[in-house]
Amino acid sequence: MKLKIVAFALTLIVSFVRCGESEAVVGDTVKTTFTNPVWDGADPWLTKQGNEYVYCYSANNSIVVSRSIYMTRKGELKRIWQAPATGWNSHSVWAPEIHFVDGRWYVYYAAGSTPGSPFINQRTGVLRSKTADVFSDYEDMGMLYTGDNPSDPQSNVWAIDMTVLEHQGKLFAIWSGWLEQKDTDATPQHLYIQEMENPYTLKGTRVLLSSPQESWETGEPLNLNEGPQILKNGEQVFVVYSCRESWLVEYRQGMLQLNDPDGNLLDPANWTKNGPVFQGNSQVHGVGHCSFVKSPDGAEDWIVYHSKKDANPGWNRDVRMQPFTWNADGTPNFGTAIPAGKEINRPSGEVEIENAE
Structure with a gap:
């Protein structure tokens, strides 16, 4: 009888252990969805470089x-530059x-000589990595x-949000700036x-590419075109940019489309404006200053952007991401901004990477 009781007890113990092992496996199952926001910031x-995502x-x-x-998680961090x-x-x-670009990393950033408002001294600078390693010294x-008279450096003009476009063996800079230097940032x-x-x-002189003129990119109290970003689909080239006021819920995305890829990129007539595209x-209170990446397996296109945390005027923002598709004519279809907390399938290929670890 005692032997039977011991055997039964051992069976219960083994069953309990196995049950615990089973629950541990379930608990460790890789999550296949995520929710916005992914992190704070703007x-x-x-x-994407190789198999890694670089966030700056x-x-x-x-x-x-x-x-x-991973797209949806920051990884190892390094401060690569501190302002003097x-x-x-x-x-x-x-x-x-x-x-x-050409085997090195280049960082384009805006900064000023004076702290706080009015932000009238913002200019654009460049950092260069010493090697192909993104964590190298800079x-x-x-x-x-970024003014109209390169021979006179003192005539430089306010400039922020610079990005670069590589096209047919040439490199172009696109940024947000003022027509002329002012003593107010309400410009x-x-x-x-x-x-x-x-x-x-x-090289050469700057060319005015876009001004806030359309009804959907103008309003009160300040009209802006800023945060230009390059998006390509085959031979098609787009510049997706932010407009309206960055501190209001009306902040949104417009788009310039290159009409003739073999034509002159410095000719404003070779670009067509559409919007709002997102x-x-x-x-979701305002969407702005985006960037674009492919999913880990290259099968999906994603837009990464910031949004206001609430409807109150200000710059209290967080970072979000969601997939987008393409229209029949090759233009992007960004869809509807997905609310915070709603489950989104992780970028294709990301779950497989985590499962393989």
Whole structure:
């Protein structure tokens, strides 16, 4: 009888252990969805290099880079640059972007010589990595001249949000700037384009590419075109940019489409404006300053953007991402901004990567 009781007890123990093992496996199952927001922040710049995602952002007057095998999670972090104590770029470090060009990483960022408002001294600078490793040391390549008279450096003009476009063997810079230098930051912003001699030197003079003129990109109290980003679909080239006021729920995305890829990119007539192509709704308050990446397996296109946390005026923002598709004519279809907390399937290929770890 005692032997039977012991055997029964052992069976219960083994069953309990196996049950616990089964529950542990269930508990460790890789989650196949995520929800927005993915993290706090603004002006998100996410790019894919090989099998890694590189995320670049500003924090405490410095520039930080993350690299991760996942789109939806930051990885290892490194501060690659700290603003100097004095000088033209000692304050207000904004919206850095990192691009891999000709074997090195280049960071384009805006900064100013004075702290706080009015932000009238913002200019654009460039950093260059010393090797192909995104975590390598960086050297400051200086301020870019973004005015109308390159022979007179003192005539430089306010400029932020620079991005670069590689097209048919040439490199172009596109940014948001003022028509002329002003003593107030309540100044309309326009998009400019200029050819580059190399990744840290502009060539020729700037060309006014877009001004806030359409009914959907104008309003009160300030009209803006800013945050230009490049999106390509085969031979088609688009510049998706932010417009309306960045601190209001009306902040949204417009788009320029290159009409003739073999034509002159510096001719504004070779670009057609459409919009809004992506905007907020009753649950998502303004969408702005996006970047674009492919999913880990390359099968999906994703837009990464920031949105306001609430409807109150201000810059309290977080970072979100969602997939998008393409229309029959090859233009992007960004769909509807997905509310915070709603389950979204993780980027295709990401679950498989985590399962393989």
